[in-house]
Structures are given as structure tokens and as C-alpha cells.
Amino acid sequence: MLSDGFVHFVEYELQVIALAWLFVLYAIKILQLLRLPMLREKGPGKGSAVSGALRSYANIFLPWSMESSKKHFWRWVEFGAYHVGAGIAILNTFTSPFAPGMMTQPVRWAFAILIAPALLLGLVKLARRITRPEMRLISTPDDYFSLASVELFFFSAIMALLLNTPLWRTVYFLITAGFLFYVPFSKISHYVYFFFAATITGGRYGWRGVRPPAREVK
Amino acid sequence: MARGPSASEGSKMTTELATKELEKKYNKLVGTAASNMCAHCGWCMDSCHVYLANHDPEVTPVAKAERIRRVYKKNHDWLSKIFPFWTGAKKLTDEELQKWVELAYRDCTLCERCVVNCPMGVETPQLIAAARSALTSVGKAPEILTQLADMAISREENAEIYRDFFLEQIKEIEKQLQAHLGTTDASIPIDKEGARILYVPLSGAHTILPEAIIFNVARESWTLSMFEASNYGVFLGDTAKAKRIAERIINEAKRLKVKEVVLTECGHAYTTMRWEAPKWFGGPLPFRVRSILEVLDEYVRDGRLKFDPSKNSEPVTYHDSCNLGRKGGLLEEPRRVLRAIAQDFREMTPNRLQSLCCGGGAGLVAIAEWSEARIKAGKPKADQIRQTGAKIVVTSCDNCRHQITELNEHYNLGIKVTSLCELTVQALVLPDGAMASTNSK
Incomplete structure (x- = not known):
């Protein structure tokens, strides 16, 4: 039997501690990154670095802009659904404890429905990583662990949303806290570095007049 | 008599030197970001022509980058320092270094197709270029590339010896130019101070004669460079050599007080001079840098040339x-x-x-x-x-x-x-x- 005090601690204090840990570690990482040389373009530009960076941010929402998403459109849909699910599961870690008023039954169902495809797609990703030799070769224990822990996070989120019992809420928030403690060390942190890369690489392409691209002629 | 390093000491020195060079090149914001943000999603795989041609899992962009990343991570990633097995991090060994030779010089052409197809924008070619630098620093780069880079430098160091041969060659090409245009007025100017354009060719008439015809018909004010545009220092990831090779053209352009340097149809020569050289020399060069493609495009737009x-x-x-x-x-x-x-x-x-x-x-x-x-x-x-x-x-x-x-x-x-x-x-x-x-x- 879980005491109310423990459930409250897991839902509130533990989350605050875990979030503080995450932010401190990211702050250190970002400071370390910003101290490194930037390799800026120094010649006269042909285009705009700002447009290039913006285009780089937008790329992922424009499946026709990359062959990798145009040719494998289903993969792009998978990517989108997976990240929408992840976003909703993360959002729920804030709304459930801090805005319980908005978590009505229809909202809970809507959240669960959006997270469910991500849970299934995570299994597909895991299977692909294990069965495809190309994926197996590049995978490390961190890859498998990260994927598996995100699956657990999704699953517990769905259970907590649908059942809303102290047990499932506790499981969900314990997994969330564990997740927040681990994320700064894992490849899941890719979303932080993305902003640096999109700015630098996108800026370079923009400055050189490479991207935004000219229309492809068939 | 002093004892030289043993085989194992020598190997350790080599790998340490290579690691140091790798870190020097890699330890930039873009490299560090690239080492941490690859999510191993595999989207880049079939953007690589090498992988498309042979479907070897070891030559996908992510697999190639990962070999280099793992060495870098060993000393720079928190988790990898404590639990290297967890992220696959490892120290550079002689065997790994040997593997890098093919990975960096044979299985990747630094084409950047993987970059434009990566949802995160991971700059894999930057990592491969860092590996090239590391290999060059320990004498493991392909010999022919080193020779070609050195030859370009010695061409300037022995300019006087080379000059007579060059002038002879140009005289022959000039005869062909005049025959083509049907006039002895047509010329290939060399060392013409104050010309608008310094045109930099490659070695061989095929990058001199057509351009000379075009410049003469367009009535351009130009002069031919004594040097060739190619820069093998760039392929070696050897910035000091690459800089030295680029400097020959920069000095020539300054000496002749030209308004712009126009590079022949050569991919890396253009990227090097237009985009990389300003970084090496700390800012914009004192003249405009263009490719002959841009000049041709300008002639077409301005109607300076007529075509059938x-x-x-x-x-x-x-x-x-x-x-x-x-x-x-x-x-x-x-x-x-x-x-x-x-x-x-x-x-x-x-x-x-x-x-x-x-x-x-x-x-x-x-x-x-x-x-x-x-x-x-x-x-x-x-x-x-x-x-x-x-x-x-x-x-x-x-x-x-x-x-x-x-x-x-x-x-x-x-x-x-x-x-x-x-x-x-x-x-x-x-x-x-x-x-x-x-x-x-």
C-alpha cells in the first residue's frame, strides 16, 4: 500500500529534484559547448545565414526537403508520431501534478491515444535496431537502454492516464524521475545539441547560398 | 648508445599523436555537437553513394562517423569516461588507426550528402576530415596525396626553374588560341599587373585554352596564374599545407593588384579559396573570389557572348x-x-x-x-x-x-x-x- 505522502513526494518533490538535476547538467554542457571554437564563415556571403539556420530548423517539418524523408515517407510519419507521443508524455509530467484541473477524462484519453502509437513505434524501432545489421552495428548498450526506458515511460504514462491510480501514478513518476537523471548522459540529449547544429550547419549552408535550395527540376 | 622506442612504445606514441590531432580538429563546437547529437537513427544510410553501391553496413555514414566518435568520446563524454562499454567508447589503437585509412580516404568522399539528409544535421564529413588530419599527422595518409600537396608547394619554391617551361607551354596554347580565333591579336597574358581577373587553371591545356577563347571573345581584362588551382592539402586535412598552397595564389593576386581571382572548373579549389581560405587567414581576402562558372553566367546574362x-x-x-x-x-x-x-x-x-x-x-x-x-x-x-x-x-x-x-x-x-x-x-x-x-x- 502506497502512502499519500510517498505518492505526493514522487509526483512533486522528486520531479523538482530531477528537473533541477537535468537543468544543471545541461547548463554545464551548454557552457562547455559555448567555450569551443565556432568556425564561423569569414568570406563574403552569397546568401543569408539566418535563412539557412531557419531552414535547417524547419527541415524536419518539410518531408520533401530531404531525400531521406521523401523517399521513406512512412519513416518520416513514424518519426513524427514518435516525437509527438514523447512530447505529450513529457507534457503530462507537468500537467498531471501541476494542472490537475485540465486533466479531465477526455484530455486523459486524448493524451493516451497520442502516446499509444509512439509506444508501438518504439517497439518497431527496437526490432529494427536488433534485426538490421546496419542498425545493430551502430547500436550501443546506451541505444538499447534509452529506447527501452522510453518505452517504459510511454507505457507507464498511458497506464497512469487511463487508470489514474496512485500505484500507476507512482510508477509513472518514478520512471520519469529516473529518466530525467539519466537523460543528460545518454543519446536522448540529442535534442539539445540539435539547436547548435541547426544554427551552425544551417547558417553555413545559408551563407553559402546552398540552402534554402533552388527548386529541383524534373 | 641511446635506445630507440620499442615497437609497442612507437605504436603508443603514434596513437597518442593521432588522438591529439583528432581532438585538435574535432574539439570545435560543431564536432562536439556532432559527437553528442547523433541519435543513431540511420536516416543517413542510403544517402551515401558508397553504401548504395555495396550495401556494406560498415560504410554507412553513421557507422564511419561512429568509429571516430567513439575514440573522441573516450576522453570527452561524461558517461564514456566512466563506463566506456556503455557507449562503445574506446582508446585509439594501431589496428583502429589502420582501419581509419580506408574509412577516411577510400569510403568517404566528404560529399556532405549525408549532412543534408540528416534530420539533425550531423556533420559527419567534419569528423572524417578530423580523422584524415589525425592520419596525416602520423604519416598514414595516402602517399600520392602528400606528394601532390608537396609538389604544389615546391612549384612556388622553384618558380624560376618552372617558369621557362610554363611559358613554353603557354606559347603553344596561345598558337592554338590564335588558330581557333583566326587572329594573332588573341593572347594569353601572364603577369599582367592591374588586370581585372587573375585566372587560376589546373595543369593541362584543357583548363586554359577554352577559358582563353572565352576571355578573348568577351574582351576581358585578365591574366593567367603561374600556379594551379588544386589544393591537396585540403584532402589531407593538413591546414598548414593547405594554407601554404592557397597563399601562393593570394600573393600572386596581391602582387598583380587584380580585382578578382577566378578559379577554373575545379570543385575543391573553389570551395577552398572562396569559403575556407578566409577562415584560415582571419577574414575576407583582399580581392573577390569567383568560379569561372559565375563569370560565364555573368557573360551570358550581360550578352557579352553570343551562342548558337x-x-x-x-x-x-x-x-x-x-x-x-x-x-x-x-x-x-x-x-x-x-x-x-x-x-x-x-x-x-x-x-x-x-x-x-x-x-x-x-x-x-x-x-x-x-x-x-x-x-x-x-x-x-x-x-x-x-x-x-x-x-x-x-x-x-x-x-x-x-x-x-x-x-x-x-x-x-x-x-x-x-x-x-x-x-x-x-x-x-x-x-x-x-x-x-x-x-x-
């Missing part, structure tokens, strides 16, 4: 050099010229930003012992060319030209490979009467 496209009636396609297009931003200029000079211009699919590498870039075309792998890696490009039905393939990079010429022979494509300037000259309508270049006045 019916002289190029066979179907023509254009191969985007990775350096000129994806890395350099010259995507539309050659196309505008081609539409003016050829009757039937057809695009390859995909093209421009998504163009496939020919398979011979980043110095690979010069390394004879890997020609088999290179031709195999060019198969996707050969298929792409065949699909266009074109009889002429235009490419504005000499490396690509060599590679596509070999692909033509190997895969029986039945095409002719040429440069944009050569095809331009073929369609050029010469003015009536004797030519009078501004240089001869």
Missing part, C-alpha cells in the same frame, strides 16, 4: 560537383549557361542539393590502388547518367571528370564527358573579322 545552341544539339546533362554545389552554392549558374548553349539540356534525378557524388571526390581519384572500389562506388552515378539518355555529361570539376570518364568506360555509358567551358566554346559565335582582346591593346 544548335552546335550542341545532342542531349546534355549536368553533374553537380559536391564541392561546387552542395558545399559551394553554385547550383543555378551552370544551368543558366547550359540552357543558353545547348538545345537539349536534361537534369539528372536527383540533382542540385541532393546530387549523388561521382565516387571520385576528396582525392580518391588520384589513389590508383583503390580504383576498383572507386569505380564500384560510382555505380549509382553511372545509373543516374544512363537514365537521362544524355550523350554529353558536363561537369565542372576535374576530379569528377576523370571519374565519370572511367565510369563511362567501365559501365559502357556511351557518353562524352566535358567541361562547361569546352561546351561553351563549341556553341560560341565568333565575332566577324579579327578578334581584338583588351589584353593585346
Whole structure:
């Protein structure tokens, strides 16, 4: 039997501690990154670095802009659904404890429905990583662990949303806290570095007049 | 007598030196970001022509980058320092270094196609270039690339010896120019102070004669560089050498007080001089840098040249050099010229930003012992060319030209490979009467 005090601690204090840990570690990482040389373009530009960076941010929402998403459109849909699910599961870690008023039954169902495809797609990703030799070769224990822990996070989120019992809420928030403690060390942190890369690489392409691209002629 | 290092000590010194060099090149914001943000999603895999050609899991961009990343992570990633097995991090060994030679110099042409197809924008070629630097620093780079870089430097150091031979060669080309234009007024100026353009060719008449014809017909104020445009220091990841090679042209341009340096149809030469050199020398160069493609495009737009496209009636396609297009931003200029000079211009699919590498870039075309792998890696490009039905393939990079010429022979494509300037000259309508270049006045 879980005491109310423990459930409250897991839902509130533990989350605050875990979030503080995450932010401190990211702050250190970002400071370390910003101290490194930037390799800026120094010649006269042909285009705009700002447009290039913006285009780089937008790329992922424009499946026709990359062959990798145009040719494998289903993969792009998978990517989108997976990240929408992840976003909703993360959002729920804030709304459930801090805005319980908005978590009505229809909202809970809507959240669960959006997270469910991500849970299934995570299994597909895991299977692909294990069965495809190309994926197996590049995978490390961190890859498998990260994927598996995100699956657990999704699953517990769905259970907590649908059942809303102290047990499932506790499981969900314990997994969330564990997740927040681990994320700064894992490849899941890719979303932080993305902003640096999109700015630098996108800026370079923009400055050189490479991207935004000219229309492809068939 | 002092004892020299033992084999194991020597090996340790080599790997330590290589690791140090790797870190020096890699430890920049973009490299560190690239080492941490790759999510191992595998989207980049089939953007690589080498992987498309042989489907070897070890040559996907992510697999190649991962080998290098793991060495870097060993000393720089929190988790990898404590639990290296968890992230696959490892110390650089002799065997690994040996593996890197093929990975960095044979299996990657730094074409950046993986970068534009990565949802995160991971700069894998930057990591490969860092590995090239590490290999160069310990003497493991392909010898021919080192020799070619050294030759370029010695050409300046022995300029006086070289000069007479060069002038003889140019005199011969000038005779051909005059025969082509039907006038003795046409000339190839050398060392002309105050000319508007310093044109930098490659070694060989094929990058001098067509351009000389064009400049003379356009009545351009120009002078020919004593040096060749190529810079093998870049392929080696040897910034000191690359800088030294670029400096020859910069000094010549300053001495002749030209307004701009125009580079011949050479992919890496353009990217190096236009985009990389300003970084090495701390800011913009004291003259404008353009490719001959941009100059041709300007002549076409300004009507300084007249063409008869019916002289190029066979179907023509254009191969985007990775350096000129994806890395350099010259995507539309050659196309505008081609539409003016050829009757039937057809695009390859995909093209421009998504163009496939020919398979011979980043110095690979010069390394004879890997020609088999290179031709195999060019198969996707050969298929792409065949699909266009074109009889002429235009490419504005000499490396690509060599590679596509070999692909033509190997895969029986039945095409002719040429440069944009050569095809331009073929369609050029010469003015009536004797030519009078501004240089001869």
C-alpha cells in the first residue's frame, strides 16, 4: 500500500529534484559547448545565414526537403508520431501534478491515444535496431537502454492516464524521475545539441547560398 | 648508445599523436555537437553513394562517423569516461588507426550528402576530415596525396626553374588560341599587373585554352596564374599545407593588384579559396573570389557572348560537383549557361542539393590502388547518367571528370564527358573579322 505522502513526494518533490538535476547538467554542457571554437564563415556571403539556420530548423517539418524523408515517407510519419507521443508524455509530467484541473477524462484519453502509437513505434524501432545489421552495428548498450526506458515511460504514462491510480501514478513518476537523471548522459540529449547544429550547419549552408535550395527540376 | 622506442612504445606514441590531432580538429563546437547529437537513427544510410553501391553496413555514414566518435568520446563524454562499454567508447589503437585509412580516404568522399539528409544535421564529413588530419599527422595518409600537396608547394619554391617551361607551354596554347580565333591579336597574358581577373587553371591545356577563347571573345581584362588551382592539402586535412598552397595564389593576386581571382572548373579549389581560405587567414581576402562558372553566367546574362545552341544539339546533362554545389552554392549558374548553349539540356534525378557524388571526390581519384572500389562506388552515378539518355555529361570539376570518364568506360555509358567551358566554346559565335582582346591593346 502506497502512502499519500510517498505518492505526493514522487509526483512533486522528486520531479523538482530531477528537473533541477537535468537543468544543471545541461547548463554545464551548454557552457562547455559555448567555450569551443565556432568556425564561423569569414568570406563574403552569397546568401543569408539566418535563412539557412531557419531552414535547417524547419527541415524536419518539410518531408520533401530531404531525400531521406521523401523517399521513406512512412519513416518520416513514424518519426513524427514518435516525437509527438514523447512530447505529450513529457507534457503530462507537468500537467498531471501541476494542472490537475485540465486533466479531465477526455484530455486523459486524448493524451493516451497520442502516446499509444509512439509506444508501438518504439517497439518497431527496437526490432529494427536488433534485426538490421546496419542498425545493430551502430547500436550501443546506451541505444538499447534509452529506447527501452522510453518505452517504459510511454507505457507507464498511458497506464497512469487511463487508470489514474496512485500505484500507476507512482510508477509513472518514478520512471520519469529516473529518466530525467539519466537523460543528460545518454543519446536522448540529442535534442539539445540539435539547436547548435541547426544554427551552425544551417547558417553555413545559408551563407553559402546552398540552402534554402533552388527548386529541383524534373 | 641511446635506445630507440620499442615497437609497442612507437605504436603508443603514434596513437597518442593521432588522438591529439583528432581532438585538435574535432574539439570545435560543431564536432562536439556532432559527437553528442547523433541519435543513431540511420536516416543517413542510403544517402551515401558508397553504401548504395555495396550495401556494406560498415560504410554507412553513421557507422564511419561512429568509429571516430567513439575514440573522441573516450576522453570527452561524461558517461564514456566512466563506463566506456556503455557507449562503445574506446582508446585509439594501431589496428583502429589502420582501419581509419580506408574509412577516411577510400569510403568517404566528404560529399556532405549525408549532412543534408540528416534530420539533425550531423556533420559527419567534419569528423572524417578530423580523422584524415589525425592520419596525416602520423604519416598514414595516402602517399600520392602528400606528394601532390608537396609538389604544389615546391612549384612556388622553384618558380624560376618552372617558369621557362610554363611559358613554353603557354606559347603553344596561345598558337592554338590564335588558330581557333583566326587572329594573332588573341593572347594569353601572364603577369599582367592591374588586370581585372587573375585566372587560376589546373595543369593541362584543357583548363586554359577554352577559358582563353572565352576571355578573348568577351574582351576581358585578365591574366593567367603561374600556379594551379588544386589544393591537396585540403584532402589531407593538413591546414598548414593547405594554407601554404592557397597563399601562393593570394600573393600572386596581391602582387598583380587584380580585382578578382577566378578559379577554373575545379570543385575543391573553389570551395577552398572562396569559403575556407578566409577562415584560415582571419577574414575576407583582399580581392573577390569567383568560379569561372559565375563569370560565364555573368557573360551570358550581360550578352557579352553570343551562342548558337544548335552546335550542341545532342542531349546534355549536368553533374553537380559536391564541392561546387552542395558545399559551394553554385547550383543555378551552370544551368543558366547550359540552357543558353545547348538545345537539349536534361537534369539528372536527383540533382542540385541532393546530387549523388561521382565516387571520385576528396582525392580518391588520384589513389590508383583503390580504383576498383572507386569505380564500384560510382555505380549509382553511372545509373543516374544512363537514365537521362544524355550523350554529353558536363561537369565542372576535374576530379569528377576523370571519374565519370572511367565510369563511362567501365559501365559502357556511351557518353562524352566535358567541361562547361569546352561546351561553351563549341556553341560560341565568333565575332566577324579579327578578334581584338583588351589584353593585346
